[in-house]
Amino acid sequence: VGQKTAVKPKPRFLRVNTLKTTAESVIEELSKIHMVYKDDMVPDMLVLPPGTDLHSHPLVTNGKVFLQGKASCMVAVALNPKPGWKVIDACAAPGNKTVHLAALMNGEGSIIACELNKERAKTLQHTVRRSGANNIQTVNGDFLDIDSKDPSYAEVRAILLDPSCSGSGISTERLDYLLPSHSRDDQDDASTSSRVMKLSAFQKKALSHALSFPSVARVVYSTCSIHQAENEDVVNAVLPLATSLGFELATPFPQWHRRGLPVFEGSEHLLRTDPEDDLEGFFIALFVRKAANGGVEE
Numbered sequence: 011v012g013q014k015t016a017v018k019p020k021p022r023f024l025r026v027n028t029l030k031t032t033a034e035s036v037i038e039e040l041s042k043i044h045m046v047y048k049d050d051m052v053p054d055m056l057v058l059p060p061g062t063d064l065h066s067h068p069l070v071t072n073g074k075v076f077l078q079g080k081a082s083c084m085v086a087v088a089l090n091p092k093p094g095w096k097v098i099d100a101c102a103a104p105g106n107k108t109v110h111l112a113a114l115m116n117g118e119g120s121i122i123a124c125e126l127n128k129e130r131a132k133t134l135q136h137t138v139r140r141s142g143a144n145n146i147q148t149v150n151g152d153f154l155d156i157d158s159k160d161p162s163y164a165e166v167r168a169i170l171l172d173p174s175c176s177g178s179g180i181s182t183e184r185l186d187y188l189l190p191s192h193s194r195d196d197q198d199d200a201s202t203s204s205r206v207m208k209l210s211a212f213q214k215k216a217l218s219h220a221l222s223f224p225s226v227a228r229v230v231y232s233t234c235s236i237h238q239a240e241n242e243d244v245v246n247a248v249l250p251l252a253t254s255l256g257f258e259l260a261t262p263f264p265q266w267h268r269r270g271l272p273v274f275e276g277s278e279h280l281l282r283t284d285p286e287d288d289l290e291g292f293f294i295a296l297f298v299r300k301a302a303n304g305g306v307e308e
């Protein structure tokens with residue numbers, strides 16, 4: 011937010027939808043008119059010069075590529091779901107990460123994509139259709155109402171939780187899908203902080219719920235917020251519960267330099283991105299449950 015005036019133009023990122031095409035074939039097509047190269051960290055992510063506008067390009071409209079930022083794409087990669095797994099995307103609309111999960115799973119296995127808001131659930135369905143994935147079941151409902159003890163969720167192996175957040179890590183013009191309309195106006199500090207605290211309370215509840223699924227081995231918690239209250243504080247608050255259930259924090263993208271704020275022991279496992287990295291402000295925590303044999307689930 012504060013950095014908004016100082017930002018230099020960011021490169022444009024796009025994710026190749028490997029359910030429909032390959033990075034090589036997209037590079038071949040785009041390099042006729044644009045400079046384009048592969049990102050060195052996130053698979054199937056292409057980087058184009060700042061200002062490149064591909065919104066109405068056929069590759070986008072036909073779902074072969076998604077205009078999705080690098081930090082956003084790091085979330086599903088951190089979860090690392092395997093083809094054949096049963097996965098929940100807890101707060102899914104508009105569905106960019108849902109269809110990324112489907113691509114990482116080669117369309118094999120199943121994804122339950124849950125979205126509370128009815129209108130956004132429609133957008134989610136549209137994104138799913140555009141992606142060509144046929145292993146995604148969309149549910150218009152509250153993730154907190156999904157009964158983790160219901161036998162139909164007994165085999166869920168991984169959960170991606172990207173809940174509503176303040177959106178303080180991304181530029182204001184892109185906040186419209188994240189914020190209820192009454193909160194889009196300028197706010198004074200007091201109302202911002204009370205809103206952040208409300209979001210933080212929901213985020214803790216939702217993360218605790220995600221950890222309660224009996225067979226879940228990997229849980230990713232992510233936000234596009236820069237507030238400690240929505241990031242490190244949420245993780246720290248659920249750590250005792252997570253530990254009692256056999257989870258520990260793992261380190262997504264260990265080669266990445268920017269980690270969690272050093273506010274508790276273990277925060278070095280957390281990942282932050284920042285406009286200084288030419289990216290939006292995102293936060294990622296990865297919980298991994300130790301396997302019964304004492305090893306850690308890969």
Ligand code: SAM
Pocket residue numbers: 082100101102103104105106107108124125126127130151152153154172173174175187188
């Ligand atoms: N992961 C999405 C993506 O990458 O496209 C963005 C998700 S957005 C940050 C959070 C979404 O969670 C919003 O669409 C919001 O309506 C939804 N949401 C909020 N509370 C929820 C709940 N209790 N259960 C399910 N969805 C919820």
